Amino acid sequence: MAARKIKFDWVAATANDLKGGEAVFRRADGSWTRAVAEAELVPGGEAGAALLARAQADHAANRVVEPVLIAVDPTTRRPLSLRERIRADGPTV
Amino acid sequence: MYRYDQFDRSFVAARVAEFRDQVQRRLSGELTEDQFKPLRLMNGVYLQLHAYMLRIAIPYGVLSGRQLRKLAHIGRVYDRSSGHFTTRQNLQFNWVRLADIPDILSELAEVEMHAIQTSGNCIRNVTADHFAGAAADETVDPRPYAELLRQWSSLHPEFTFLPRKFKLAVTGAAVDRAAIQVHDIGLEVKRNERGEIGFAVYVGGGQGRTPMIAKKLRDFLPERDLLAYCEAILRVYNLEGRRDNKYKARIKILVHEKGLEEIAASVEAEFAARPVATANLGEAEIARIAAYFAPPKFASLPARSSVLDAAQAKDSALQRFVARNVSAHKAPGYGVVTVSLKPIGGIPGDATSDQMDALADIAERWSFDELRVSHAQNIVLPHVRLDDLPQVHAALAAAGLATPNDGLVTDIIACPGLDYCALANARSIPVAQEISQRFADLDRQNAIGELKLKISGCINACGHHHVGHIGILGVDRQGEEFYQITLGGAEGADCAIGELVGPGFAADKITDAVETLVETYLKLRRDPGERFLDAYRRVGLGPFQEALYADA
């Protein structure tokens, strides 16, 4: 989870739900949603690190599993990488 | 088939109770993810891209109708009404909830199944020839030995925390359908001149990022020494296998680094020092287990079926199916039916719950209630009367399971890839689907003949691309999916690792590339009897490279 943390322009925090395992994204109010479009977007760097720390607190509180930051396009609110788009949308097949 | 004894039942029940307790401790927060992860993995529970995934062992690929019906039921209740058969004779459910898994395991235990040791650095599900007990070319039925190995390796206290996972495969025929030479231990059951049973023992094969073909440790290990000898190999590996680097931790690396001679010497010394008490397999025990696998009561029938001949004359779909998907059985008048889970454009290895129910019905009615799962992600009905084939074919067709493409270019092995798998670099399934559609024409497929095409979404090689006649490996090139092609891999007695043909191809070019390879082969083959693999072995990479990169 370390390498690709903070170098992106805009980031969201994602994880898997503890009970169901589905991909979830952290909202600004601290809740987690299946919809990446509702995720809190922050600039990378310090704000990103702070977001990740909040997400990790949710991991420690056993709400979600293994949070990471992902790069998101701030206009479309879509993840930049194919892997993360597949996580957000479900399988392509 | 093997039926659980009292021990197995209490063993599995205790495991379910234990895991139920562990899941509760996880959900209540008593266990952290770090603590829980190895425990869930020991019970076959992965966390994938979209959900938890549960991997269920189908020991050496053998299933009864009742078991398959239970899998169908679990798919319906806890998943999206389908399941995915893997290349290791396992079944994966891709959409299960953690909280439901203890209930799923309880349901599985009702039909003598479980998910133990389908993950983690332990001895994994023992695989075997999917035609075991049926094939005309079989010397010895490997299933009793696979079952003995299963019992021996189930939660073996000494070998549950190995340097890395450990896979065994057993075959009992000269034509190796179990790919034993790409396993950590591969066993060929055979007979010597005196008619005694023994094993050729291979060690250190594997795929993944460092593919290697296994080396032979023993040509004829006496039957009684099977477990003690495997135990000696495992002990040497457990103590000496590398633990400093996950990518160098498989036994193949130990064998490679130390050399066969040194490994053989260590294993033989360990074996020679075995305590008297350990597992010299007694004849009575072997006979007891073998009795579970006694052949069903075959009727005595003529070798040819006039019923089938007449039906084929009228029905070209049946005729194609029989020509392609029915193999020779040891009992006259019977055939081994391969049910392809590779419909044109489908997801390789997927079966819906309804299809599983249909297969269970067909097996109960026409195949002595036996089914097998093959490492090619297909299902086998091992004992079908040739007279019954027209009805079996009709029933399969009604369930969408009569694709007559066994061993053809559209019978593609593909791992789940980036659509599901957290480790993937690229998608596998859409590539398989597009190739399948491109070659949908059955006449063309049959004209091409046997061609094993295998696709992995990353170097872990779950799609066995290294041993595909054409292998496709998905890689990530600066955020784009890219596909490398290897040629000339093979998994049988003539096992070989495929060679990289050249630079990779973008996702929208890979199907064209495969078509170019196939067209090149068709042009250069000597006659239609020369398979793709044979032709490749004769001419090498050159002509294929020229055709693929002509414009470059």
Next chain:
Amino acid sequence: MPTLETELYRGGRFVADDAVYVADGEPLPANALALVSKKRYLAEREVLDAWQGRLGLALETADTLDGLEGTLDRFATIVLRFARYADGRPYSLAHRLRHRLGYRGELRAAGDVLQDQIVFMLRGGFDALEIAHAGTRAALRANRIVVVPTRGTAPVVQSLAAAE
């Protein structure tokens, strides 16, 4: 080490233990079970064999048994340390000690000894467990360890499954 933070579990219960890990070069205690490293034992074998006190051997996960052949009955206990529970070498060392080297005395697991692996240790031939992990001690005290039976042997700890 068996200080206040660890307890010894043997024969289905926690028992008093006076074992002391003695660093290489330190004098041996007179009234305790002295645990020495393999390195020290091999270096000072004659002195240690002649010593009248109770002696134990403390093996690290990566130690081999080379050089120990024929000497093992000298020890009141042999400790096998699990550096990480996922590093299973001590299980095979235990097997070799018992079956290749004929050691009949106590085998003790130490280090990363946790609730969910205890069953393997007991089945793998360990007689005693030196446990630091508080949750594991609590689970043992509360009989919350599930024992998965093994072919041909009786369960070694009372099981949750049996209780249900």
